[in-house]
Amino acid sequence: MSVPEPSPAGVYAYPRYYAIGYQWNTKAECDFLEACMLQFARRKAAGVLDIGCGAGRHLLELAGRGYTASGFDLRPEMVQFVKDAAKQAGLAVTVFQDDLRTATLSGRFDLAFCLMDTFRFLLTNDEIIRHLREVAEHLNPGGLYVTDFWIPTKWDQIANEIYQWEQTEGDTTVRVFYVQHPDSVNPVSQTFEDELVFKVEEGETSKEIHGTRTRTRLIMPQEFQALVMACGAFDLAGAFSDFDLIKTLEPSCISWRMVSVLKKRAP
Numbered sequence: 001m002s003v004p005e006p007s008p009a010g011v012y013a014y015p016r017y018y019a020i021g022y023q024w025n026t027k028a029e030c031d032f033l034e035a036c037m038l039q040f041a042r043r044k045a046a047g048v049l050d051i052g053c054g055a056g057r058h059l060l061e062l063a064g065r066g067y068t069a070s071g072f073d074l075r076p077e078m079v080q081f082v083k084d085a086a087k088q089a090g091l092a093v094t095v096f097q098d099d100l101r102t103a104t105l106s107g108r109f110d111l112a113f114c115l116m117d118t119f120r121f122l123l124t125n126d127e128i129i130r131h132l133r134e135v136a137e138h139l140n141p142g143g144l145y146v147t148d149f150w151i152p153t154k155w156d157q158i159a160n161e162i163y164q165w166e167q168t169e170g171d172t173t174v175r176v177f178y179v180q181h182p183d184s185v186n187p188v189s190q191t192f193e194d195e196l197v198f199k200v201e202e203g204e205t206s207k208e209i210h211g212t213r214t215r216t217r218l219i220m221p222q223e224f225q226a227l228v229m230a231c232g233a234f235d236l237a238g239a240f241s242d243f244d245l246i247k248t249l250e251p252s253c254i255s256w257r258m259v260s261v262l263k264k265r266a267p
Helices: 015-021 027-039 056-065 076-089 125-137 221-231
Strands: 045-053 066-075 094-097 109-114 138-151 160-171 172-186 191-202 205-210 212-217 234-240 256-263
Touching: 015 076, 015 109, 015 172, 015 191, 027 056, 027 109, 027 138, 027 234, 027 256, 045 234, 056 066, 056 076, 056 094, 066 076, 076 094, 094 234, 125 221, 221 234, 221 256
Parallel strands: 045 066, 045 109, 066 094, 109 138
Antiparallel strands: 138 256, 160 172, 172 191, 191 205, 191 212, 234 256
């Protein structure tokens, strides 16, 4: 397996801080994944695939619930962190290094998911369609693919938004800043650069860790639906403004994350 050389690590070289900073809402998001299977696939999942698993919060939670859990991430630091965490927790998890833009998968799954805004690393229509077809190829009949990614809340402020939150574990507090760079917008390719910044307080020490600026794709709801249709492998089963099947994606409740549920088409 040939894996493209990852870009400079930045915050991704600190998987423990990443795990702490992103630990919010894990249980609710995994509850949502289970609810999607019951509502749209009419069955429980057996095998699940976490695409761009990061520090493995969803992967480990679902493995702990009894699922056969597999995942991959571009960063070798993240992959090793998940392996170590799974071993420490006594969980059977398969995790490997790969790139969602070029991954050639193996195995069969009932549920695949790509969360934490990872889907927007697919920069072109061709990359998105290829990726969707590859995932569909390894889903069982009627299987689901769940994605979530950022969409702008204000038309006149595309790539001008900053989000921040903090999480604490023991004596370590991680403040996460998601920063977009309007100077980098390319309106033709619909891409711009963003980055993550961690401000970490650990005991009496503090540090600030800057990520590298990474080019990502802006994908709007109607555009995503058209790309899903163009791939020919999925139907859009639902679009939501949060990890809640009641909160459908509507202007009155639109949030900065669009959660989409794709269902594999019958042959």
